[in-house]
Amino acid sequence: MSERLRNDLRQARRDSGMSWAQFSQATSFTPAYLRNVENGNRSLTIDVAAAYDRALRTDGKFEKELANAKAAPSAVPWGQDGAALTVLADLVDGRAGRVDRRGFVKAGAAMSASAGGWAGALGIARPSAPVESAQSAGGTALLVNMAGRLEFLRRLDDELGSGEVRRQASGELSLAVTLLKAGRYRGTAANRLLRLAGEAARQVAWCTFDQGRPGVAQRYFDASLRASAEAGDATGGVYTISFAAVQLYSTGQADRAVALLETARSQLRRHSTPRMEAMLAARTARAMSKTTAKAATGRQLRLAHDMLDRGPQDDEPEFLYWVTRSEVEMIAGSCALDLGDPAEALRRFEAGMRAHPSVDEEFPRSHAIYLARAAEAHLVLNDLDAAVAAAWQAAACLGSVDSARSSSQLKGLRVKLAPHAAYRPIADFLQAAAG
Structure with missing residues (x-):
């Protein structure tokens, strides 16, 4: 679809009789940029399709075709x-x-x-691959x-x-x-x-x-x-x-x-390994906690810990380096918070931090999310000082992190802190966060 649409754009431009200079002025894109789009060296975007429609007076034809192609499943x-x-x-x-x-x-x-x-x-059965080779x-x-x-x-x-x-x-x-x-x-x-x-x-x-x-x-x-x-x-x-x-x-x-x-x-x-099983169990627990399935969540968390108890394995995929007891405890804390047990959530968050003292340096984005959740747990328990202290830590972790998900978590925390703005430390945090 993309190649056919590029060809249609090229042909429509040629049929218009406009020179590249005229067409560039009409679309507000440089000739070099548009040539690259037509040749497939640059992405064909909605803005470009709309510019062709505008210059060629095609009543949104190309923009609609591109939008439909992008929205359609493969x-x-x-x-x-x-x-x-x-x-x-x-x-x-x-x-x-x-x-x-x-x-x-x-x-x-x-x-x-x-x-x-x-x-x-x-x-699907596939033929065995021949011996590895490159040209x-x-x-x-x-x-x-x-x-x-x-x-x-x-x-x-x-x-x-x-x-x-x-x-x-x-x-x-x-x-x-x-x-x-x-x-x-x-x-x-x-x-x-x-x-x-x-x-x-x-x-x-x-x-x-x-x-x-x-x-x-x-x-x-x-x-x-x-x-x-x-x-x-x-x-x-x-x-x-x-x-x-x-x-x-x-x-x-x-x-x-x-x-x-x-x-x-x-x-x-x-293909399974203990750490892979631990990861799947922990993430299953996290999903289940959002459905309020407390017993099932607990079973999955216990399975995750049991798998990690087996210790390092030679065949573990290297990309599972982050699946540690600390991470499982942090996930358990998030689960407990969703299941309405803030005290248990804090116990788990603190255990996770003790298990990996440098987690704020190695995993600042994840740590910021967990700190924000810890702040929520303190807030539910009406410990405002602990809540605002955790909020400051979370904000500090996000200082050099580009993550809309983490920022959203912190924004949600600010909303929950707002009703307590009469308390000066919280007011100071909210003012600093707003700035």
Whole structure:
């Protein structure tokens, strides 16, 4: 659709008889920019389509076509060879589009469908990949370097938040798609590249959600799952689903999140490891706590701790470095707060902080969210001094972090503190936060 629309734009411009100078003046875009759009070197955006409509007097034709293309779900069948590259290339080409951030229910339904497609596609028997090969001696080294950069971005996301990381991960995704299109890699090397593309898409998805755009994020989660299925990478797909589940339970779709995580577990089979099980159990507990399922939440948290008690395993995926006893305790605190037990929430938050004393330096975004929740728990217990102290700490953690999700958590805390503004320390915090 994107390529056909670009061709239509080019032909309509030519049919108008306008020179590039005239057309540039009519659209308010430079000729060089528009040439790149028509040639596919720049994304075709709604603004550009609307400019063509304005200059060519086509009554919104191109804008409507592009909007419909961006809003439509992917028609690429699951399990079809090469489907993952088609979907990934569409994203790189700008097909994710401007999805209404309020459309999170539609995004949730689409995510559930993606998980089902992923589970089915993993079960499709594929021929064994031939021996790894690349067309140049440095080919496999490039894959190693790309994997290292994606690992760096995972860590950077912990410290800086999602803004810059999304841009960098998008660049890695674009590079992976370019290499896949070129057919430079064969056999297991091509599978490795597809896995890397899936991880890059997952990172873009997570960062996009963290920036408050769940509709667009869903498209990248879907692409990541398609890449993992085609590469036979069940572990990578499970990891993607675990992050998609966070988006679902954070946008009021906890039941969908639980179902999504069950789908992930059903596909682990022999690929499971204790830390992976701990992560899935902890996130299932978090989703269940939002449905007020207290007993089920407790069972999942106990399972998470039991899995971590097994200690480090040689085959644990490196990307699970953050799944620690501290993190599980912090999740348990959030669960307790949602289940109406602020005292238990504080006990768990404090245990999590004791288990990882440097958590504020290594994971400032997550720590800010947990501090904000601790402040809410203190507030419920009417300990205003402790509440405002935790609020100040949360604000300090967010000082250098770009995260709409964390900022939203702090904004919600300010709303809850506002009724207590007669208390001077809280008034001072609210005034400082407003400035």
